[in-house]
Amino acid sequence: MDLAPALLSGDRRALARAISAVEDQRPGHEAVLAAVASRRCGVPILGITGSPGAGKSTLVSAIVDELRKRERTVAVLAVDPSSPVSGGAVLGDRVRMLDHTDDVGVYVRSVASRGRVGGLAWTTASIVDLLDAAGFDCVIVETVGAGQSEVDIAGIADLTVVVTAPGAGDDVQTLKAGILEVADVLVVNKGDLPGADLARRDLEAMLSLSDGPEVPLLTTTATSGEGVAGLVDFIPSQAGGRAAIIRRTVAAVRATAEHLVREALADDAELTTLAERVVDGETSIDKAASRWVSRAIGEAGPTG
Numbered sequence: 564m565d566l567a568p569a570l571l572s573g574d575r576r577a578l579a580r581a582i583s584a585v586e587d588q589r590p591g592h593e594a595v596l597a598a599v600a601s602r603r604c605g606v607p608i609l610g611i612t613g614s615p616g617a618g619k620s621t622l623v624s625a626i627v628d629e630l631r632k633r634e635r636t637v638a639v640l641a642v643d644p645s646s647p648v649s650g651g652a653v654l655g656d657r658v659r660m661l662d663h664t665d666d667v668g669v670y671v672r673s674v675a676s677r678g679r680v681g682g683l684a685w686t687t688a689s690i691v692d693l694l695d696a697a698g699f700d701c702v703i704v705e706t707v708g709a710g711q712s713e714v715d716i717a718g719i720a721d722l723t724v725v726v727t728a729p730g731a732g733d734d735v736q737t738l739k740a741g742i743l744e745v746a747d748v749l750v751v752n753k754g755d756l757p758g759a760d761l762a763r764r765d766l767e768a769m770l771s772l773s774d775g776p777e778v779p780l781l782t783t784t785a786t787s788g789e790g791v792a793g794l795v796d797f798i799p800s801q802a803g804g805r806a807a808i809i810r811r812t813v814a815a816v817r818a819t820a821e822h823l824v825r826e827a828l829a830d831d832a833e834l835t836t837l838a839e840r841v842v843d844g845e846t847s848i849d850k851a852a853s854r855w856v857s858r859a860i861g862e863a864g865p866t867g
């Protein structure tokens with residue numbers, strides 16, 4: 564089967580196979596990406612990140628419900644940090660998404676975040692391209708906010724939503740590390756729990772200290788859907804076209820380059836020799852490091 568035309572005509576099995584091909588970097592994946600490239604329209608990408616257990620998946624499900632009420636189709640990509648196998652989705656995610664399995668306007672897929680500990684798989688942006696070309700009105704990417712992933716998702720997403728919830732001890736404290744800078748919208752989920760007001764006040768206090776742009780702060784109860792319509796209102800209603808595609812392609816090229824360089828650097832045969840030269844006073848650590856990196860970049864792949 565020729566994957567690209569089938570995918571473009573709405574064939575879900577072709578889409579699933581194309582995603583697997585990209586995820587595993589199988590032969591032919593570049594051809595599929597090239598074949599669908601002109602059919603991308605820069606659909607709005609919603610990034611959902613935040614504390615483990617904050618209710619991200621439940622919130623995604625509620626957002627899907629709301630989008631469907633508005634007659635918009637949606638693809639959900641759950642980037643699973645724990646599963647080493649593609650499709651070995653978080654069981655919970657699957658169960659919560661079962662509501663949508665009969666709906667052709669909803670597509671749910673999990674991918675593993677291999678190679679980027681706690682972060683996004685470096686192939687995520689290309690998978691988003693496939694979903695964009697497959698004709699969904701909106702793509703949601705859920706990722707656990709650990710390490711680099713907030714930063715990664717902000718590169719790909721048009722709207723980055725950082726989710727926290729009361730009751731998880733020092734949740735709000737852990738949000739401090741870099742996450743406020745990437746949030747376009749902050750959400751206190753589990754608004755039905757007693758600690759929600761306190762969590763909100765903590766975040767307000769934190770936001771008042773930051774000198775970045777003003778970030779809307781919403782409260783949701785994902786389990787009942789309360790507050791979710793207000794969040795969905797922030798999702799752009801139109802595809803962003805070329806500019807949106809370029810923005811996320813920047814993230815894709817960056818992630819792929821990092822991957823290539825990291826792989827090249829993993830071969831440290833020359834490193835011991837360089838270290839010896841540093842120890843013998845023939846060169847400095849800085850010079851040795853930049854030499855090692857230049858060699859890695861030189862060897863990291865085809866040019867063109």
Ligand SMILES: Nc1nc2c(ncn2[C@@H]2O[C@H](COP(=O)(O)OP(=O)(O)OP(=O)(O)O)[C@@H](O)[C@H]2O)c(=O)[nH]1
Binds near residue numbers: 614615756785
């Ligand atoms: N009370 C209450 N519980 C909620 C709410 N939203 C989610 N939960 C519960 O919180 C737990 C975690 O929800 P998930 O949606 O799996 O959270 P998550 O952030 O996706 O979790 P990970 O992907 O494992 O990081 C589940 O038991 C949910 O039922 C809410 O609004 N109120």
Ligand SMILES: [Mg+2]
Binds near residue numbers: 620
């Ligand atoms: Mg989840």
